[in-house]
Amino acid sequence: MRFGLGPYELGADGSTPPVESYEQMLEQAGHAEELGFDSVWVGENHFTAEGACSSSETAAAAVAVRTNAVRVGVFSTVTLTNPLYIAEDVAVLDSIANGRVIVAAQKGTAEELRGCNVKAEDAESRFVEALQVMMKAWGPTSFAHAGQHWKLPGKNLKGNPFAEGVNEINVTPKPAQLVVPLWIAARDRAGVEQAARFGFSWVASPLDTFAEVKAKNELYRKTLLASGRMVEGVLFPAVRELYIGESMKEARSDVEQGVMSLYQSYHRRGLLAEAPTSFEALARDRFIIGDVDHVAHEIQRYQREAGVNYIICRMSFAGVGHSKTMAAIKFFGQAVVPEFRMAAFPSEIRKRTRL
Amino acid sequence: MMEFGLGLWGMQATRMAPRHHVNLYREMIEDCQYAEELGFHSLWLTEHHFWYDGYCPSLIVGLGALAAATTRIKIATGVVLLPMHDPVRVAEQAAVADVLSNGRALYGFANGYRDVEFDGFGLRRKDRGARLTEQFGILKQAWTKDRFSFAGKHFNYTDLSITPKPLQKPHPPVFVGTSPLYGPAVQRAGKFGFGILVPPTLSPDQCHDAVRIWEKAAREAGHDVEMLRKEKIAPMGVCYDLWVDETNHKAEGIMPNLRYLYREQLGGWRFLVDAEGKAVAFDRPDILNSAVESVVTTAAIGSPSKVIRMLRKYEEAGIDFFCARVRWDSTPRVDLHRCIRLLAKEVMPAFA
Numbered sequence: 001m002r003f004g005l006g007p008y009e010l011g012a013d014g015s016t017p018p019v020e021s022y023e024q025m026l027e028q029a030g031h032a033e034e035l036g037f038d039s040v041w042v043g044e045n046h047f048t049a050e051g052a053c054s055s056s057e058t059a060a061a062a063v064a065v066r067t068n069a070v071r072v073g074v075f076s077t078v079t080l081t082n083p084l085y086i087a088e089d090v091a092v093l094d095s096i097a098n099g100r101v102i103v104a105a106q107k108g109t110a111e112e113l114r115g116c117n118v119k120a121e122d123a124e125s126r127f128v129e130a131l132q133v134m135m136k137a138w139g140p141t142s143f144a145h146a147g148q149h150w151k152l153p154g155k156n157l158k159g160n161p162f163a164e165g166v167n168e169i170n171v172t173p174k175p176a177q178l179v180v181p182l183w184i185a186a187r188d189r190a191g192v193e194q195a196a197r198f199g200f201s202w203v204a205s206p207l208d209t210f211a212e213v214k215a216k217n218e219l220y221r222k223t224l225l226a227s228g229r230m231v232e233g234v235l236f237p238a239v240r241e242l243y244i245g246e247s248m249k250e251a252r253s254d255v256e257q258g259v260m261s262l263y264q265s266y267h268r269r270g271l272l273a274e275a276p277t278s279f280e281a282l283a284r285d286r287f288i289i290g291d292v293d294h295v296a297h298e299i300q301r302y303q304r305e306a307g308v309n310y311i312i313c314r315m316s317f318a319g320v321g322h323s324k325t326m327a328a329i330k331f332f333g334q335a336v337v338p339e340f341r342m343a344a345f346p347s348e349i350r351k352r353t354r355l
Numbered sequence: 356m357m358e359f360g361l362g363l364w365g366m367q368a369t370r371m372a373p374r375h376h377v378n379l380y381r382e383m384i385e386d387c388q389y390a391e392e393l394g395f396h397s398l399w400l401t402e403h404h405f406w407y408d409g410y411c412p413s414l415i416v417g418l419g420a421l422a423a424a425t426t427r428i429k430i431a432t433g434v435v436l437l438p439m440h441d442p443v444r445v446a447e448q449a450a451v452a453d454v455l456s457n458g459r460a461l462y463g464f465a466n467g468y469r470d471v472e473f474d475g476f477g478l479r480r481k482d483r484g485a486r487l488t489e490q491f492g493i494l495k496q497a498w499t500k501d502r503f504s505f506a507g508k509h510f511n512y513t514d515l516s517i518t519p520k521p522l523q524k525p526h527p528p529v530f531v532g533t534s535p536l537y538g539p540a541v542q543r544a545g546k547f548g549f550g551i552l553v554p555p556t557l558s559p560d561q562c563h564d565a566v567r568i569w570e571k572a573a574r575e576a577g578h579d580v581e582m583l584r585k586e587k588i589a590p591m592g593v594c595y596d597l598w599v600d601e602t603n604h605k606a607e608g609i610m611p612n613l614r615y616l617y618r619e620q621l622g623g624w625r626f627l628v629d630a631e632g633k634a635v636a637f638d639r640p641d642i643l644n645s646a647v648e649s650v651v652t653t654a655a656i657g658s659p660s661k662v663i664r665m666l667r668k669y670e671e672a673g674i675d676f677f678c679a680r681v682r683w684d685s686t687p688r689v690d691l692h693r694c695i696r697l698l699a700k701e702v703m704p705a706f707a
Contacts, residue, residue: 010519018519022455047518049516053451053518053519054517055415055448055450057416058416059451059455061416061418061420061423062422080444085413088413091412095377095380096380096416151477152475153471153475153476153477154475154476169475172406172407172408172409172412173366173368173376173409174376174409
């Protein structure tokens, strides 16, 4: 089992100015690295009422500078613009991060597509084509691409005496990694199947219930095998709202308000069909919020029953405050991570007994 | 008071000095930290696309890294070739970097000129001026208005709100980079109330002319010129090729490094033309080399006192910001650091 921290949305919570939210994220990222996390993630959301971070690559460059070992994950909405921009940004980010980048590609919300003048019915084909362009751009050679949405290089060469005969482009610099890990962050069935066919990991959204994560991981596994690919060594990541406190009650009271306002915003953005009414209804089979035993048991359940082997923990919620979040990250790293890293040892040895 | 920035970090792994990019980006961060320690105003990155040496294509991602590595120095793009970009994406990235840096971001924008870059993105170079004008309008609105709409020939947006908004109000300072033919770009800068950044080949007289054109255009657009200049919201900048060493003779040692870089770029980028309008590349070394000489001979290279004399003429011409272009590819970093130390200790105080 591996553990990530994030994705940070960095929206305004009314009490913390944006400049402090970003600073706190950087401190939490360094803290998580020391406590045995495998990755830190930045989200990307455009045009939101909450004022979320709209450029994950820019913010992740800062995370990369403040860490040395963790992977630096970016959620990136690849349907909204020319994918060459994303390919270039990620290549530079990967150089800054010394080859630690993971990209989780998103399809975009209805509001994001509208804002960028992308027809909703084109999102699917743009998504697939953008991934193809990005992979070509990161490849070792120059390339040309002629698709439904992008033709690169364009056909403007006539009349440009200095570019005559040039019909391929080479995106530089190349990423530091030979292959940049691409994950698919799309909740629909098509997204799961695309991930398996491309041979990318599919990452479960925090909105997916336990049952959905399980069913989609099964679909992913089947499609992967049907495409002639191996399942061994493949990552099955899932993003979860996760928080750990001294008791079930304390954990819930710390984060309830922040989580509820986040899910109300998901509802407004059209990501969650029904308006959230109660914390219990949302939490059931979705959140991992509680004391040490509860959190460890829940992660074990995802591991054993839903096939998940990588939990990305979103531990930073509006209203909780930086020092409490830092404490929760530490508590998780010292009390829960060993349950999985040292699973073969007797519980007296691996358990952290006191705060 | 004259301010000094350092440029231009492009993280190129050229034929003369091929390096892994991971090292080049790490050095960018270390150089920026040293520049901060020495008291420089800003550090500037430079952009091109699709060039074999990995010339940095994503400046604002680079600023994200510098923001996390420094606390006082301003961090700047010199310049984003804006017509090749998506203006909403740039507005968003620029705002995120401004927040990450606690309001230390400066943004230089210019047209771009290499055909292969426009072609690569599927754009027409001849649209660049029109795109840039629309993009300036979009950036200003996206940064300053809660929600905005824009209807143009190249861009259309309806009721958008970019987030976060920049930390600096009304927005981060903007510099418009110009070519040696500075007129149109300087006028555009004046119209929007933005600063200017003219190239190293302009003489002090031409700089004086550029400042005059800018002031006229800014006044006509209704801007408070005195306030814009006094508050340094619209700096009049020159990006100047520069090298300082203890003596004039020692400083001249930089010339081969300048020549290698300029020969390779002027030749490889094929933007020079001969008398018949034909592209000049490495097959025409005579024309190429004489063009390179005309560039490198304008550089401020010498002892601190010589460089002070040269820069003083620009100050007298109305320039109030220098981007000292000191990062010459294939130069040992120990030499670079000696150069910027001398610049900080011996040259900058003369303009304080």
